[in-house]
Amino acid sequence: MSMPATEDETLPREAPTGEDYGLHHEDVARCVDALDAGDTAAVQAVAESLHAADAADLIEALNPDQRVQLVRELGSAFEPETLSYLQAPVREEVLDHIGPRGLASALAALESDDAVEIFEDLDPSFQQRILTQLPEGYRLILEEAIAFPEDSAGRLMQREVAVIPVGWTVGETIDFMRSAVHLPADFYDLYVVDPKHKPQGKVPLSRVLRTKRATPITEIMEGDLNTVPYTMDQEEVAYLFRQYGLVSAPVLDDAERVIGMITVDDIVHVIDEEAEDDLMKLGGVGESDLYGRLIETTRSRASWLVVNLGTAVLASLVIGLFEATLQQVVALAVLMPIVASMGGNAGTQTLTVAVRALAMKDLTPANTVRFIGKELTVGFLNGVVCAVPTGIVAWLWFGRLDIGVIITLAMIVNLIVAGLFGTLVPITLEKLRIDPAVASTVFLTTITDVVGFFAFLGMAALFLL
Numbered sequence: 001m002s003m004p005a006t007e008d009e010t011l012p013r014e015a016p017t018g019e020d021y022g023l024h025h026e027d028v029a030r031c032v033d034a035l036d037a038g039d040t041a042a043v044q045a046v047a048e049s050l051h052a053a054d055a056a057d058l059i060e061a062l063n064p065d066q067r068v069q070l071v072r073e074l075g076s077a078f079e080p081e082t083l084s085y086l087q088a089p090v091r092e093e094v095l096d097h098i099g100p101r102g103l104a105s106a107l108a109a110l111e112s113d114d115a116v117e118i119f120e121d122l123d124p125s126f127q128q129r130i131l132t133q134l135p136e137g138y139r140l141i142l143e144e145a146i147a148f149p150e151d152s153a154g155r156l157m158q159r160e161v162a163v164i165p166v167g168w169t170v171g172e173t174i175d176f177m178r179s180a181v182h183l184p185a186d187f188y189d190l191y192v193v194d195p196k197h198k199p200q201g202k203v204p205l206s207r208v209l210r211t212k213r214a215t216p217i218t219e220i221m222e223g224d225l226n227t228v229p230y231t232m233d234q235e236e237v238a239y240l241f242r243q244y245g246l247v248s249a250p251v252l253d254d255a256e257r258v259i260g261m262i263t264v265d266d267i268v269h270v271i272d273e274e275a276e277d278d279l280m281k282l283g284g285v286g287e288s289d290l291y292g293r294l295i296e297t298t299r300s301r302a303s304w305l306v307v308n309l310g311t312a313v314l315a316s317l318v319i320g321l322f323e324a325t326l327q328q329v330v331a332l333a334v335l336m337p338i339v340a341s342m343g344g345n346a347g348t349q350t351l352t353v354a355v356r357a358l359a360m361k362d363l364t365p366a367n368t369v370r371f372i373g374k375e376l377t378v379g380f381l382n383g384v385v386c387a388v389p390t391g392i393v394a395w396l397w398f399g400r401l402d403i404g405v406i407i408t409l410a411m412i413v414n415l416i417v418a419g420l421f422g423t424l425v426p427i428t429l430e431k432l433r434i435d436p437a438v439a440s441t442v443f444l445t446t447i448t449d450v451v452g453f454f455a456f457l458g459m460a461a462l463f464l465l
Contacts, residue, residue: 023050023057031058035069043073056085059094068097080106084114088121100126104133107142111185113158113266116145120155153237154230156270157251157260160184163191164217166200171213173203188247188263192221197257199250201225227252228262234270239361241267278359278437307442315340315449322457325464331398332460335407339456342386343414343448350375350422351444355436358426372423379419383412402463410456417451418444 027046034042047055047070059067059082071078071094078098083091083106095103107115107130119127119142127146131139141159148154162183164173173190177183189202201221211220226244228237228251240246241264251260319326319336326333354371357363363371387408395404425443426436 023054023061027054028058028061031070032062032066035062035066035073040073043070044077047074047079048077052079052081053085055079055082060087060090064093067093071097078106080109081114083118084110091118091121095122095126100129101133104130108134108138111158112141112145112160112260113156116142116155120146120150148230151234152230153228153232153234153251153262154260156234156237156266157228157230157262158184158266159260161191161250161258161261162187162189163193163197163258164203166192166194166218168217169213170208170211170215170217170220173208173217174213184261186263187261191225191250191258191261192217193258196255199225199227199252199256199258202250225250227256230259235274235359237262238267238270238274242271274359278355308445311442311446311449314446315453318450318453319457322453322461325457325461329403329460329464331394331400331403332457335394335403336453336456338390339407339410339414340449340452342411343418343452344445346379346382346415347418347422347444347448348441350379350419351426351440354423354426355440358430358436363427368423368427372420375419375423376416377419379415379417380412383415386415387411403460406459406463407456410452410459413455414448414452418448421447 027050031043031046034046047058050058059070062070067090083094086094098106103118107119110118115138119130122130127142131142134142145155160182162177164176168176177190187205189204190208191199192201192203193199201218201223202225203217203221207220226240226246226249228240228249230251230253232240237249240249241262246264248261248263250258251262253259353375354363357371387410390411391404391408393404394407395401421444425447426440429436429439429443
């Protein structure tokens with residue numbers, strides 16, 4: 001039976017749009033004005049009207065001095081969950097102001113997985129100061145968590161987990177969920193365990209609520225259970241969730257006992273984090289560059305620029321081998337960058353597809369040869385499509401058919417090489433257990449530059465002089 005509608009509920013409600021979500025410029029402006037005026041009530045009103053994720057965006061939108069002032073004005077009204085959404089450099093600034101006692105209080109208010117995510121990024125000395133401020137039970141959870149391998153399921157998992165004995169009925173299960181104190185705030189599945197706490201299956205909550213109380217839990221549980229060892233890398237966990245459409249999964253210790261669970265909201269964060277990390281590495285930058293300090297950002301980028309400088313010198317040495325050719329046919333110097341640039345861009349396209357395929361486990365020994373063959377063919381066809389018009393333009397520009405033919409052939413060769421090494425480089429690095437996203441670009445750029453210059457200038461030296 002439906003409840004009678006109130007006067008307000010009878011009015012039509014406008015459906016929310018995309019603009020209703022996220023942090024708005026007006027929110028930032030209101031907060032800045034309130035901070036400038038020293039209006040604590042107004043500052044708190046702005047912060048309390050925002051979701052924790054949007055409040056984190058607000059803090060990141062402010063300058064360092066305003067961030068400190070905002071945290072000070074909020075005081076005890078500061079939402080601990082906001083910390084889990086902050087970028088690491090900004091979070092560090094906020095934590096410096098909150099101090100050990102305030103951070104300990106915030107961590108104790110969070111779910112264990114969010115608390116671990118914040119705690120693991122702290123300096124070891126600061127971690128010890130925090131641990132002394134925490135209750136013993138929570139301190140043990142954090143100490144155990146940081147003992148797990150970095151980026152592993154043990155670090156990612158939530159310690160609060162809903163488990164029930166294999167001999168229970170649906171009614172006993174429902175009564176337990178109503179009375180238990182230490183269940184997770186939100187969960188989707190109940191894990192059925194034997195007396196040794198080893199998983200036997202799972203039961204979705206919806207199935208429990210739709211089944212009569214006297215029914216044994218074993219009659220409605222799913223015995224085919226995807227479990228996660230605590231040592232599994234978080235990328236592997238994300239693959240498991242994506243491959244099998246999981247909402248949650250139990251985490252097991254060395255004795256195969258349930259010690260925690262991972263839920264899909266954590267996996268969404270992992271997928272975003274890994275994708276961002278790979279994207280940043282392909283560009284030779286760090287995820288913290290937007291909020292990082294000037295010197296730290298400069299230092300982190302300089303190392304990659306030095307490597308690129310070395311590869312550029314290598315390409316210049318190849319050009320130097322054909323100095324006499326360039327002096328006699330000046331047109332080659334004008335056209336030479338086109339060959340290398342086209343090869344580099346084509347190689348980057350192939351490289352991007354290959355790195356993603358490796359990360360998603362779509363590129364396997366079974367289809368590697370087919371993938372390489374396809375990229376070689378694509379390189380040849382794109383080489384013909386781009387090189388023939390370029391050759392015609394070069395012929396008309398400089399009035400020499402031989403130059404047009406040479407640049408056409410050189411571009412085709414370089415795009416074929418780009419397709420070949422755009423696949424071979426990341427595959428080889430993966431076999432050597434080197435992150436393809438980190439090192440592939442440098443190797444590929446060097447190969448396409450060297451091959452492009454050598455093919456173009458080499459054919460010019462052979463046929464023009």
